[in-house]
Amino acid sequence: MMRNTQAATNDWDSSQKCGLSLLNQQLIDVRQELDDLKTALNAHAIVAVTDARGVITQVNETFCQISRYAQHELIGRTHRIINSGQHSKAFFLNLWTTISSGEVWHGEICNRAKDGSLYWMHTTIVPFIGTTGRPERYIAIQADITQRKQAEQQVSHLALHDALTGLPNRVLLAERLQQTMAAIGRNRRFGALMLLDLDNFKDINDRLGHSLGDELLRQVAHRLHHCVCASDTVARVGGDEFVILLNDLDADPGQARVRAHAMAERIQQALASGFNLSGQQVHSSSSIGLLLMGDAEQEQEELMRLADMALYKAKARGRNNVYAFDPQLQAEAQDRASLASDLREALSHEDIGLHLLFQPVVDLLQRPLGWEALLRWQHPTKGLLTPDAFIEQAEQTGLAFPLGQWVLQAACRQLAQWSHVPGAAHWSLAVNVSTRQFQDPLFVSSVQSALESTGASPDLLRLELAESMFLIDIESSILKMQELQVLGVRFALDDLGTGYSSLTCLQRLPLNQLKVDHSFVQGLPGDPGNAAITATILALARALNLKVVAEGVENAAQLGFLRQQGCDAFQGHLFGKPMPASEAERYFMRPKP
Ligand code: C2E
Numbered sequence: 194m195m196r197n198t199q200a201a202t203n204d205w206d207s208s209q210k211c212g213l214s215l216l217n218q219q220l221i222d223v224r225q226e227l228d229d230l231k232t233a234l235n236a237h238a239i240v241a242v243t244d245a246r247g248v249i250t251q252v253n254e255t256f257c258q259i260s261r262y263a264q265h266e267l268i269g270r271t272h273r274i275i276n277s278g279q280h281s282k283a284f285f286l287n288l289w290t291t292i293s294s295g296e297v298w299h300g301e302i303c304n305r306a307k308d309g310s311l312y313w314m315h316t317t318i319v320p321f322i323g324t325t326g327r328p329e330r331y332i333a334i335q336a337d338i339t340q341r342k343q344a345e346q347q348v349s350h351l352a353l354h355d356a357l358t359g360l361p362n363r364v365l366l367a368e369r370l371q372q373t374m375a376a377i378g379r380n381r382r383f384g385a386l387m388l389l390d391l392d393n394f395k396d397i398n399d400r401l402g403h404s405l406g407d408e409l410l411r412q413v414a415h416r417l418h419h420c421v422c423a424s425d426t427v428a429r430v431g432g433d434e435f436v437i438l439l440n441d442l443d444a445d446p447g448q449a450r451v452r453a454h455a456m457a458e459r460i461q462q463a464l465a466s467g468f469n470l471s472g473q474q475v476h477s478s479s480s481i482g483l484l485l486m487g488d489a490e491q492e493q494e495e496l497m498r499l500a501d502m503a504l505y506k507a508k509a510r511g512r513n514n515v516y517a518f519d520p521q522l523q524a525e526a527q528d529r530a531s532l533a534s535d536l537r538e539a540l541s542h543e544d545i546g547l548h549l550l551f552q553p554v555v556d557l558l559q560r561p562l563g564w565e566a567l568l569r570w571q572h573p574t575k576g577l578l579t580p581d582a583f584i585e586q587a588e589q590t591g592l593a594f595p596l597g598q599w600v601l602q603a604a605c606r607q608l609a610q611w612s613h614v615p616g617a618a619h620w621s622l623a624v625n626v627s628t629r630q631f632q633d634p635l636f637v638s639s640v641q642s643a644l645e646s647t648g649a650s651p652d653l654l655r656l657e658l659a660e661s662m663f664l665i666d667i668e669s670s671i672l673k674m675q676e677l678q679v680l681g682v683r684f685a686l687d688d689l690g691t692g693y694s695s696l697t698c699l700q701r702l703p704l705n706q707l708k709v710d711h712s713f714v715q716g717l718p719g720d721p722g723n724a725a726i727t728a729t730i731l732a733l734a735r736a737l738n739l740k741v742v743a744e745g746v747e748n749a750a751q752l753g754f755l756r757q758q759g760c761d762a763f764q765g766h767l768f769g770k771p772m773p774a775s776e777a778e779r780y781f782m783r784p785k786p
Pocket residue numbers: 552566567568579580581584597600624625626627657687688711744745746747764765766767771
């Protein structure tokens with residue numbers, strides 16, 4: 194029994210020993226397997242282990258190699274040490290929400306190595322759940338995908354950038370423009386689009402060859418890039434055509450315009466200093482078309498078309514010019530263009546809405562010496578317009594002469610009518626002449642024909658000329674005036690003091706009258722400057738033997754001062770506002786009380 198017991202014990206022992214050594218062997222095998230796995234993993238992957246709070250507890254050698262940090266620099270720190278700043282907060286929030294809920298996270302992360310270089314990891318983070326049921330550590334297994342990422346980035350860079358200069362191309366510009374328009378809509382601030390073209394690129398290219406031409410474009414790109422802010426875009430969209438997109442200028446359109454202009458000038462200056470092309474010094478200027486952007490609804494194509502138009506205008510002005518085109522100016526330009534075409538239409542019909550009003554010029558006893566004809570236009574939609582609203586437009590569109598001729602005819606007709614009205618037959622009539630009208634070679638004959646066709650007396654016609662008319666060609670102006678003077682026509686210099694007449698000029702012109710501008714009369718008698726100017730003009734007129742009419746007399750104090758200074762003819766609301774001819778006759782021929 195004893196033996197049996199002993200034998201049994203021995204059997205158990207040996208079987209246990211046998212079992213233990215088997216277990217041991219298995220353990221050794223498992224450990225070996227684990228070691229092999231670890232070696233294989235270390236050879237292939239970048240591994241980091243963190244605790245539940247994300248603090249690094251282990252990293253493998255490959256992790257250290259790629260991050261360029263030593264193990265002791267990493268352990269005890271979080272992954273923030275290698276944060277590249279390339280991912281948003283939302284990216285990391287999503288990562289942490291996934292792994293802290295016990296799920297595996299896969300993704301691509303860009304990290305920053307100790308030397309500042311960026312590297313990309315394909316990353317799998319596995320959470321290990323502890324006894325509490327919550328993750329107690331995480332193992333990140335990562336593979337280096339930097340090369341693939343760089344290749345991808347290069348491909349997308351090539352698709353979006355100009356190969357020669359490295360600047361954004363048309364495709365990327367369109368994307369940026371879209372973003373800018375969206376921001377304009379959101380923030381209600383103005384941006385600007387500039388189209389820049391080198392003035393003499395073709396010459397340089399032809400003269401120096403294409404490779405130096407390319408070098409010039411690269412240097413231009415470089416300078417442009419340095420002129421703008423990081424948030425702006427400089428793109429190359431064609432041979433020597435560049436686009437500059439300024440994102441966020443100002444909420445106020447005026448300020449935005451000023452800032453855009455300043456930038457355009459800065460760019461032109463930056464390109465104005467010479468370029469060194471392989472030892473050859475080359476100079477180039479640029480033309481810029483500028484478009485202010487404030488309407489988020491505008492289509493990209495339309496924006497580019499307008500900027501292109503602006504560039505075309507800049508080029509048309511000659512080299513080294515900036516032409517700004519903004520929606521407000523565009524609307525105003527359209528308005529002016531339609532006003533000019535309405536005026537053309539008005540002049541080609543009989544019942545045209547154009548008519549003259551008459552304002553009296555009176556003597557010391559406030560009796561009318563004559564009248565000034567003042568043009569009015571009853572516009573079909575804009576209502577009654579005074580000349581300030583359309584004369585300049587008429588000047589710019591070749592309508593000054595026909596319009597002036599219409600005025601001359603109407604004024605001479607009126608003079609002829611008054612010649613038959615008792616008490617009005619001696620009234621003179623002053624007619625304003627515009628610059629282009631006066632400069633027209635047919636001016637003299639147009640006055641003659643108005644006088645002849647109406648039968649008006651030339652002695653009663655006064656032509657009012659402005660100082661600016663004599664700046665261009667005083668000799669031919671004098672000849673014209675003399676020709677008309679021979680017929681009996683007289684001349685007045687209007688708005689005296691607002692132009693740049695020299696005394697010699699005044700002396701040479703065959704004038705009969707000076708008109709003191711109402712801006713000087715307005716401040717009388719209190720304003721010492723205005724008082725001095727008026728007194729000087731009156732003294733000058735006396736010295737030159739000319740009559741003076743003071744314009745814009747509105748009150749008795751002004752009249753008193755002017756009289757005191759020796760002025761003897763007056764015009765202004767104090768004596769009568771511009772009125773129709775019929776009213777003029779009634780007004781000044783009514784029996785005096
Ligand atoms: P102007 O020749 O100096 O004419 C005087 C202007 O002063 C007129 O303005 C008149 O209405 C205004 N005025 C007269 N009295 C007073 C006053 O007491 N106070 C103030 N504040 N203003 C007064 P209007 O009719 O608007 O004409 C403006 C300008 O347009 C004229 O200045 C003249 O240069 C030009 N103009 C008028 N008619 C014609 C025309 O037939 N042809 C051309 N080319 N220009 C004309």
